Every structure is written in C-alpha cells, then in structure tokens.
Amino acid sequence: MNNISQLIYLLGGTGLVAKKLKIKPSAVSNWRKLNKIPKNKLNAILSLSSQNNINTDDFLPNHNLDDFDFKILLIISGGIASYKSLEIIRLIKKANIDLDVVMTESAQRFITPLLVTSLNEKKCYTDLFSVEDESKMNHIMLARRPDLILVAPATANIMAKLANGIADDLASTILLASFSQIILAPSMNPVMWSNLATQENYKKLLERGIGFIAPDVGDMACGESGTGRFPAPKVIFDKIISNIITRKNIANQFKNVSIVITAGPTIENIDPVRFVSNRSSGKQGFAIASELSRRGAKVTLISGPVNIPFPKCANVIQVMTAHEMFEKTISQLPTDILICCAAVSDWKFVPKASATKKIDNKNKIKKTNEELLFKTIKNPDILSSIAKSKLRPNLVIGFAAETDNIIENAKSKLVSKEIDLIIANDVGENKVFGQDSNKVFFIDKNNCEEWAEQSKNAVASNLADKINKIFNTADI
C-alpha cells in the first residue's frame, strides 16, 4: 500500500473521505492510484487528519519551507484557550519558521511571557509604551515584519477592537498598522460567539479580507456547549502551513515580470497655494501593488499624493501632477505589464489674466471683485498614449471611474484607448473613493464580468489571478 492509500485507509477509507470532502469516491481512488493529493485538496486532508489525530508527516511529503523566507507574528489574547497557543508556538518552531509573539495583558493572566519566551527562545512583546522595545523593534516594525499575523486564540474583545479600529494596546495597534495577511482563530463561550455584536464584527472582518479559522462545536471549559471551542493546535498549525504553501506556490508566479502601477490622485496647481484634485485615496492601486509584489513581480508604483502608507514593493515613485505621472510612467518603459489605477486629472486649470489681475506662477492670485476665469488644457492620456506607443507593454490594464453608463463607457474606453482589460467601477457619491471595499466590472474584448462587492485586497487578489491566467497562457 502506498503512502496516500495508507492515509486514506486511516481516515476511514475512500467512501468516507469522499463524503467528508464532498467529492466523488472516484477522485479519492485516483489519489490512491497516483499516490498524490491535488494541491486544492491538501488543506482539507490536513484538517481531516488533525481531527482524527493522524500525523500526516508520515504520509505526505514534508512541507519544504526551508528555502522560503516566511515570518509569522502570533498574537495571544486572553481566553481560556490561551495555554493552547503554547503548542502552536512549539509546532511553528519545529517547522523552523521565524516567529515573534505578542501577548495582550489579559493573556498574561493565563500564561506568562516568560513561558512564551523560553519556548520561542525570543523576546515576547507585551507593552506598547516600552522605551526599550520602541528603540529596537517598535510597534510599526512588529506590524510590518511578518508575512502573516495569527491571532490565536482571538477573544471576542480583540475581534471587536479590530472591527472598530480600536488601538489601545500593542496587539490591537499592530493589527491596525499591518499590511500582512491576518488570520484569527476565535475561541469563546458559545453565547459570546453567537452574540449579534460578535457576529457583526465577524462579518465586518470577513468582508475586509481578514481570514478566520472557524471555532469548533463541542463542550466548553465553562460547562456549556455549542460553537466557540478552540480548534486543536495541530489543526490551526496545519491550516497556517497550507496557507504558507499556497503563498509559496504563488510567490514566484510573477518572477522576472516587471509591472508598473499608477495609483492615487494627481493635483493641478492653480497658484502656489491652491490646487484642483480628486477624491482617490490610492487604496485600490496600493492593494494591487502589494498583491503582485507578494506574487514575485518587480513592481514600480507611481503614486500621486496620498495619506496611506506605501506597500512593500520594489520601487515607489511619488508624483504630484498628471504631467509628472506621465513622464515618470514613460521613464519606466519598457515593462511587461502596465496597470493604470490612478485617477489622473484630465485637465490643467490655467487662471486667465485680465487688465486688473496679474497672474504669475510664483505668487498667490489676489482676491478681487472680478471673476476668476480658467482656461483648461488637456493633460496627456497616460494609458492610451502608452498602449498606442512602440513601447507598449504586453498587457495594458486600465481602471475606469464612472458615475453613469458604467459598462458602456468602460467598453468604449477599452476600444478607443486600445487596452487589453478595463476594471470599471461606479464612483458615485461615497461609493469607492476612500472606501475599503469595491464593486467592479471586469471587462475584456469579449466579456464583462460583474464581481460581487469585496475588499480592495480581494479585488487585487482576483485581478492577480486573472493576470496570471492571461499572462502565463496567452501569447499577447
């Protein structure tokens, strides 16, 4: 009997495994024959094995994470299951993964930082206002360093804080200041879990792209039973590992691919103190830059003036005006892919001089009783100029911000600008600009897909999947 056959046998046989995974028994038979489990079913098999206390190390190929530089931050919050996080630390350490640990004040009532420090052989962080820690590993560094933040156990309290943007201790501040993937493993009394407040927070966090390892159903330490049990540490560990493996697989997806992304607004000066701009926050473009960088692309982000932190990517170029954005984008050619996500001002607004109103570039325009008139000068169309140029990237993607006839307008832009794909969104009042979620239409020459409203991170991830499919299969 081969390894996979043995594992399936221990899990109850072909029929039971197929039933549990809601797949056809013939698929499981095939795995046995080929002695291989497909990647998209590995996670389910790992979970099933953990539930049955089967150590998969004996049957599945070892997780080869050695050449994968991956950093985890574990946040332990204060619940009855806090002590179980010690086993998670042990498993992560055993897998040779770089681990930092932060404990909330309540968690320290259940287990001590000394215990965590000795297990992890590293300082355990507990204090937001520590003078010593701020000078060495400050809270922003702790937030930025990890590739993944695991909160296990996650209390109802820490979920509520994250859902509502409360940052009143080290753990909650890190969670707010991080770009990393966050996964929560909630554990609490069943009534706390089913409380509408907790369920609303859960939904809010899911919508924002926070990952969850769902609590188990069963008897609780408090004597009640229902949903809220902390899953076995091994189950949590296996889910984290399979997440890492998935990331490892996509980490090289865009290796050696150069991508230029424009993001944010541009501003057009009227005089040295006044300007005309738009409401773009840069969040969607930054999310795309971050996602494609995570997948191995060499990303150059050309950003207008924004108030959000820059993502981890190869190169960031800051610009102010449409002209600067045009010049800097051109300066990055040739590139493999261009994604124009910035909301570029279509015009420059040039104040008109009159007999009584002198205008020069250096001085503020004086207020008089006379009307101030402007001449508008068209700015260059970055997307279309590059798409029609000799240095056209292999794939050119644009964003269309529309307030009416979204699909028709976007389709005509796709054709007139000669680009490959367009992501259209309705930017009517308070709809997209500055928000964390986005509802888009994904349009190419032949199709128009309507994507459900989702976080801007999720849009970025789905777009990256699409680009991967097109870029790696088509000869554009």
Ligand SMILES: Cc1cc2nc3c(=O)[nH]c(=O)nc-3n(C[C@H](O)[C@H](O)[C@H](O)COP(=O)(O)O)c2cc1C
């Ligand atoms: C004995 C005991 C057990 C607790 N267990 C849990 C729990 O399992 N889950 C939970 O959400 N809160 C639990 N709490 C309540 C939290 O400790 C409390 O909400 C605390 O403020 C959480 O702080 P933190 O989120 O900063 O760690 C427990 C409290 C006590 C005294």
